[in-house]
Amino acid sequence: MLIIDATEQEIECPKHKGKPYYSRKKKGNTMKTEVRINDKGRIVQVSKSYPGSVHDFKVFKHQILPPQDSKVLVDSGYHGIYRDHKKSVYPYKNTKCQKITSVVKDHNTLLAKTRIKVENIIHNIQTFNILAHKYRNQRKI
Template structure:
């Protein structure tokens, strides 16, 4: 299972602006966690969280994945190994402690596996209601996101059928 979080800009809320302000994107956003399997099928979409909430905090609040399934995650999930024994995250380097060749190779292999979820997020954002600034005051946002995720899954299923034929 591969997991990642995506952010979508929203209109500035009238109240509670601080919770929705994302320091990473420098604007007001909402976040959703997406989990896919090895075939590229979306198996879980999280609830909507304000832009200030950390990726790992979203993971903790969502239902845990099965313990026997390996998880590949990005650097935002540092510490996930304590909750899920078969989770993999990339190694971090610093100025004083650069990565050795083995750790760099490990990070490259992990990134080559994780790219599937990045492509899936891109497929979701092709639908402009999810790709652009969301302006509907977050009414039925979860429903709209889940419909788009279902359409992407349907598109993925049809492409798998074409390859098999």
């Protein structure tokens, strides 16, 4: 079983024109990195960094796909992952026309309780200043 999530790291304002690193979510220039952990809480893979404007799912597509027989737990930013990986589990969203039932709410709660491991790992990475401070080195687009 793999648990996947992406995190963003602040960077200095790029000198070139254009804004590929601007993240609307963080309201600044960032780089995005995907972290994959196993069910025991060990980091399996950390992706290379991408500009902050790149979507989480696009970062997932650029990485090596996990084995088809393994289960993958992701957040709502990875909707559409079932086309690439059949054994993926993600939370269901509420829509205007269709409200979610109590069974779906229980599914989302159980998924969130399992996915909290990757959030804690990302928090630890940022606590130990691995991805916490501003990244000041040169980057290639």
